[in-house]
Amino acid sequence: MAEIAHRPAVRSWMPLLVLALVSMAVFCRALGHDFLINWDDRQYVLDNSIIRGFSLDHLKAAFTTFYLGNYAPLHLVSYMLDYQFWGMNATGFILSNILLHTMNGMLFYLLLRRIAGERVWIFAAALIFLLHPVQVESVAWVSQRKNLLAMSFFLMAIYLYREYRGGERKKPALFYLLSLAAFILALLAKSVVVILPLVLILFDNCLLNRRDLKGLFLDKVPFIAIAAIFCVVAVESQSMQYQGGRSSWHGGTPYATFLTMLPVLASYLRMIAWPANLSAFYDVPIRTAVDGEVAMAALLCLILIAAGVLLYRRRRPLFFWFALFFIGLIPVSQIVPIVTLMNDRYLYFPMLGAASFLGMVAFGDKVWSELSPSPKALAVPLIFLFMTVALAAASVRRVGVWRDSATLWGDAVRKAPNLALTHDSYGEGLLQQGDIDEAVGQFMIALSLDKARDGIQEDAGERNARADTHNNLGTAYGMKGLADAAIDQFSTAIRLNPGFAKAYYNLGNGLMHKGMFAEALQCFEIAVRLEPANPALLDKLMMTRDLINQMNK
DSSP: OHHHHHHHHHHHHHHHHHHHHHHHHHHGGGGGOOOOTTTTHIIIIITOGGGSSOOHHHHHHHHHOOBTTBOOHHHHHHHHHHHHHHTTOHHHHHHHHHHHHHHHHHHHHHHHHHHHOSOHHHHHHHHHHHHOGGGHHHHHOGGGHHHHHHHHHHHHHHHHHHHHHHSOSSOHHHHHHHHHHHHHHHHTTOGGGGGHHHHHHHIIIIISOOOOHHHHHGGGHHHHHHHHHHHHHHHHHTSGGGTOOBOSOGGGSHHHHHHHHHHHHHHHHHHHHOOOSOOSSOOOOOOSSOOHHHHHHHHHHHHHHHHHHHHHHHOHHHHHHHHHHHHHHGGGSSSSOBSOOOOGGGGTTHHHHHHHHHHHHHHTTOOGGGOOSSHHHHHHHHHHHHHHHHHHHHHHHHHHHTSSHHHHHHHHHHHOTTOHHHHHHHHHHHHHTTOHHHHHHHHHHHHHHHHTTTTSOOOHHHHHHHHHHHHHHHHHHHHTTOHHHHHHHHHHHHHHOTTOHHHHHHHHHHHHHTTOHHHHHHHHHHHHHHOTTOHHHHHHHHHHHHHHHHHHO
16 A cells, blocks of 8 residues: 555656656766866866865855856856865866756756646656757856856746745745745856746746736836846946956947847747757857848747737747747847857757747647557657657767867867857867867968958957967967967967956966066066966966076075
8 A cells, every 4th residue: 555655756756867867868978078278167167266165265256256257156156166076177067067957957847847737748848958959058068057057046936936926835925035035046146047027927927827917016026126236237247347248239230230130039949949050159140231031030020929929818828938938038139239149058048938838839738647558649749759869869969069179169160160269269179189280270260260351340359359369379389389479479469458368478488488587577467467366377477486586596
């Protein structure tokens, strides 16, 4: 009898076990990967002294500093925890990402089960969320820890809000406060979760069937106020002075930016349905006038709006997930323009809506016992199984691309050959592997692509990118023993970007090689002033001072 009573509990937890095992199986390939030396991992982890263990000074720095254009202190705190366990072993950092993503899939499943009960579609939705190839960037890239952390607390906030709204708990106010606390923690991981107040309003309206305006908005006021504060912080942190990605309007005007983003939306929908040709960086054409592609994308938007209106009127729960996909894109829709127009990681939050929508459309409101063994009834589950296996296989393959900087950017060069950034980044990856001549060739291609833009007004971000290429070319020349050529490249990089600490450091090393110790010391002092948290710069400064003092004795 005890065994029989235990079976429902086993069935209840079996889907969670399956989700965890499948997720770990797909992403475990990443455990042998390296840090990406030229895609934020160096700044966030390798050269960042404040993540090297827990201390009051490190915690204070994490909570009081804009870092690479973000205010995400919990992101940095999570690296401190990794460092305590793993030191600077990339495998440990990547394992934490995989575990967080797996936990997010399980949290998503539990949230859906709390909302809809034991339905087939909720397992399908969680599986799609976990295994879709667009998720690989957020999982395999150590620097995207903030995406994963923010999702964890975001899902907790919604779950706790559901408990508060459910009317089944004795202390609903406690769950409300816990939801608010989870929201703040999510914002301290990544500001993209500012969408939560809008999500909760739709949650009440579409899933809990609340209609009165007071009921919809009154208890969202604290959420809205907190979101507004973090919006202001995010906009400020994204400015160039904090190495952020805020830029001028793409194409020069809000209208051009809007036209540019219409085909991007269509591309995101295509990536959900057919995730081929994913890349670390996309060559998105800037549109200043309506062309055929923009017109088709605009027509698609009108169709989506009409579909949304129809769903809202007839199938409001399905509309919620439909709308959640587009709400998730709001922070990256260039309302506040940022440098990157399109990324796989921008779909991590929208995938909650897309996965649920696809699951509901495929399986309707069936429970597990309603899956008949007849061939006709098994058609949808078999098609879904085939699709899931295909998604998993594509993700495993995509995970392999993220092995190191050379494999990642070699793939990006093939998909975006006309972008200087992809060639520059590929060159850095080749340098890491010791392929100096091929790296020099990639840097030359990057500079030639920049030169082809002569006469086009260049913003600060583009100048900084060109400075980075000159700095990398100087590093390659230095490795070939061409000290004078290297110094010329480092000097050019500094002229383009006077705040480029790494270029000052490299120039100092070049001057040291020529015996110009006093001039080198000045370069190291500037580098430390620009990046005081970088231990390598500080060590070099102290060593140079000691050397000069010994020489003067």
